[in-house]
Amino acid sequence: MNKQKLVLIGNGMAGVRCIEEILKNDSDAFEITIFGSEPHVNYNRILLSTVLQGSTSLEDITINDRNWYEEHHIQLFTGETVIKIDKEKKVVRTDKNREVSYDKLILATGSVPFLLPLPGADKEGVIAFRTIEDCQKMIETSKEYKKAVVIGGGLLGLEAARGLLNLGMEVNVVHIAPYLMERQLDPMAAKMLQKELENQGMNFLLQKETQEIIGKHRVEGLRFKDGTEVEADLVVMAVGVRPNVQLAKESGIDTNRAIIVNDYLETDIPNIYAVGECAEHRGMVYGLVKPLYEQGQVLAKHICGMSCRGYEGSVLSTQLKISGVDVFSVGQFAGDETTKAITIFDELDGVYKKVVFQDNKMVGAVLFGDTKDGTRLLDMIVKQKDVSDVEKVVLLQSSNGTGHSAASMAHSEIICNCNGVSKGAIIEAVQKQGLTTVEQVKKCTKASGSCGGCKPLVADLLSYIQSDEFNEVIEQKSMCSCTSLTEDEVVHEMQMRSLTSVQEVMDMLNWENKQGCSTCRPALNYYLGMIYPEYESKQEILFISEQMNATVQHDGTYSVIPQMYGGMTTAEQLRKIADVAEKYGISNVAVTSEQRIHLMGVKKEDLSGVWADLSMTLSSTYGNMVQNVKTCIGEHVCQCDKHPSLKLAVDLEKQSEFVTTPYRVKVGVSACMHNGAGSTTKDIGVIGTDRGWEIYTGGSSGRNVRAGELLCVAGTNEEAMEVIGGFIQYYRETANYLERTWQWLERIGLIHVREVLFDRELRQQLLERLNEDKSWRKRLTQKV
Structure with a gap:
């Protein structure tokens, strides 16, 4: 199979992250070529300010070195700019007269800094702040000159100013607005930020507007429109960026502010896509890391032919990366007549918090001095979570410096939104790799390695892990003593290597015991069945058709179970069962807790006769499957209408027949709040209410009883069927064998499961x- 040719124009963060996702999805699909105008490998442009400030080196912000490109057989051309796209011939041409053909083309040309068209802007010493070269120029200038002016009091300007201060320069920040970072x-x-930075x-x-940059050959100062002046040996323009759309425009690709794309990052030209700062989606152009990475994930799946939701836009958040200053904002923090806000101002500790609500949902927040909760607030805004009065009060409690924000977070909660790194993943990495610094955590997990906004929370989590207060453990056990691999690693290798039998798995993955054991063999059989539905494993059950099946017992006889959907039967069925029991001398006849009649002790030679005489659909719920649904049929407790619940139980049983599961799944359907079927202690429980069906999950009626948690309320039978069916399949696909x-819910989180099931497209x-x-x-x- 010939690989398709994929060309990426732009070697920046968004484009290369998209390539990383493509390699994860299908590493053999494309022959990849990347062009980058800068003479560097892929680096983190967002952290350039930390290089200028002296806290990191250029090596530290390198994301992928040249070895990475070589390992993935990617042809990289640095310091080379694509100047023409021939859409008809599907060829790109560079400024070095190189021509490369493509089947798929991704534009990730990013942005270019906006330089104010001021008189004197072409003088020596006037630069932007966008690239490694800009950073190096500032460092070199600081060795000879001492007076710097930064035009722009936004995020980038303040970060540049802090870096210039660290380089020993006197710094004036010129800003046209009445206060800093007004956006x-x-x-x-x-005001608090300004006071801190002045200190x-x-x-x-x-409120100063520059009229001209003065000086002869080199900049000497700025003159403002009010007639005042300021001296300067170096002027850094940090007034914003513009999407780099020149190549797209010249190639006839549809543009507005940026390159116009749909939800799958497709341009108006077939097989040409755009991602990152050069892309305009639903009228929005994003310049922050998280949205660009989200776009890259969608495009990677789409370009690999995988089914996925389109990109729907992102909630924006901002974190200032200046040593000693913690600032965070997200969403609609300004508020309007439709919103209400709660604020706290702790002048002693220098903490200010403002949380904005609309219809009892958080829509925006500003944090100064204590930003550790920024990730949690962002998560609540993105998920549009209803916030109770108690939670509102907790949100505004000022940190006293003794507690750890990360301590109360669930393992499944996200610490690093840019890279999707959870608290549990960081704890696991720290425990497994012996990590002791934030830098080590970043290198191992990528947490705080993109925008750097979560660095305070990563530091807080690391401090918590290293404290006496910490007592959480995440164990990554191997599948069994036959292998050192975890179940997730085994399944990943089975899929990546297309392993199709138990013995092939053991041979290719270097099983120590080549015969396997009682733990791994059934697990491998299950996973093979999930990966390859056509895979058929031998089980103790004897199943020939819906009317011919039996389960072997410990004494070598068989048990036959007539199917009674919803626990309902008829006089005719009961008469048949009684006649068969009498004819074949079946003395052990029992009604079980699942409301089914078991004919036990059937001899193997009598099976054919029993099947023929019963001529009924027989239950197939043997082993790890969805068990027969328990219902509440009797009316001794209340007189409510049982028919809707019985119909739902019958439909659920038919929906889940024949499918295997990681562990036995017990289901109960109760007609009303009297909970006659014990639905709150089942794996899946349904209770009828005046609002619809309350659906509970994760219950257990074993030795240690566990109450299930409310998953949702379904208004109709159809919705309940969809939610429960989706729940069962997601459990089948993501749970470990015998989990x-x-x-499973404790491990991945009920909130995550809700997010999956409430997404109609994913549920379907x-x-x-x-x-x-x-x-x-x-x-x-049914194959004999």
Whole structure:
């Protein structure tokens, strides 16, 4: 199979992250070529300010070195600019007269700094702050000159100013607005920020508009429109960037402010895509890391032919990266007549917090002095979580410096939004790799390695892990004593290497015991069945068709179970069962807790006769499958209508017949709040209410009883069927073998499961796969 040719124009963060995702999805699909105008490998442009400030080196901000490109067989051309796209011939040409053909083309040309068209802007000593070269020029200039002016009091300008201070220069920041970072902060936070930065040595010239840059050959100062002047040996323009769309425009690709793309990052030209700062999606152009990475994930799946949701936009957040200053903002922090806000101002500790609400949901926040909760607040805004009064009060409690914000977070909660790194993943890395510094955590997990905004929270989590207060453990156990690999690693290798049998898995993955054991063999059988629905494993059950199946017992006889959907039967069925029991001398006849009649002790030679005489659909719920649904049929407790619950139980049983699961799944459907079927202690429980069906998950009625948690309330039978079917399939696809539903929910989080199931598109995909698997297994089990 010939690989398709994929060309990426732009060697920046967004484009290369997209390539990383493509390699994860299908490492053999493309022959990849990357062009970068800068003479460097892929580096983190967002952290350039930390290099200027002296806290990191150029090597520290390198994301992928040349070895990475070589390992993935990527052809990289640095210091080379694509100047023409021939859409008809599907060829790109560079400024070095190189021509490369493509099947798929990704534009990730980023942005270019906006330079004010001022008289004197072409003088020596006037630069932007966008590249490694700009950074190096500032460092070199500081060795000879001492007076710097930064035009722009926004995020980038302040970070540049802090770096110039660290280089020993006198710094004036010129800003046209009445307060700093007016797009990211409210006046109170901006005032506190200005005071803090003034204490650090910066000087601010607010509400100043530059008229011209003065000097002969080299800059000597700035003259403002009010007639005042300021001296300068170096002028850094940090007044914003513009999407780099010149190549797209000249190539006839549709542009507005940036290159116009749809939800799958497609331009108006087939097989040409755009991602990152050069892309305009639904009228928005994003310049922050998280949205660009989210775009890259969507484009990677789409370009690899995988089904996925389109990109729907992002909630923006800002974190200032200046040593000694903690500032965070997100969403609609300014507020309007439709919102209400709660604020706290702790002048002693220098802490200011403002949280904005609309209809009992958080829509924005500003934090100054204590930003550790920024990630949590961002998560609540993105998920549009309803916030109770108690939670509102907790949100505004000022940190006293003795507690750890990370201590109360669940393992599944995200610490680093840019790279999707959870608290549990960081704890696991620290425990497994012996990490002791934030820098080590960044290198190992990528947390804080993109925008750097989560660095305070990573530091807080690391401090918590190293404290006496910490007592959390995340164990990554190997599948069994036959291998050192975890179950996730085994499944990943099975998929990547297309391993199709138990013995092949053991041979290729270097099993110590080549025969396997009682732990790994059934697990491998299960995973093979999930990966390859056509895979058929031998089990103790004897299943020939829906009317011919039996389960072997410890004494070598068999048990036959007539199917009674929802626990309902008829006089005719009961008469048949009684006649068969009498004819074949079956003395052990029992009604079980699942409301089914078991005919036990059937001899193997009598099976054919029993099947023929019963001529009924027989239950197939043997082993790790969705068990028969328990219902509440009797009316001794209340007189409510049982028919809706019985119908739902019958439909659920038919929906989940034949499919295997990681562990037995027990289901109960109760007609009303009397909970006659014990639904709150089942893996999946349904209770009828006046609002609809309350659906509970993760219960257990074993020796240690666990109450299930409310997953959602479904208004109709159809919705309940969809949610439960999606839940079962997601459990099948993501749980470890023999991992119970409650253990699975504890590991991945109920909130995460809700997010998946409440997404209609994802839920439909899960249901489609459930039905496909059911059909496959039904056909396979009917082969004699």
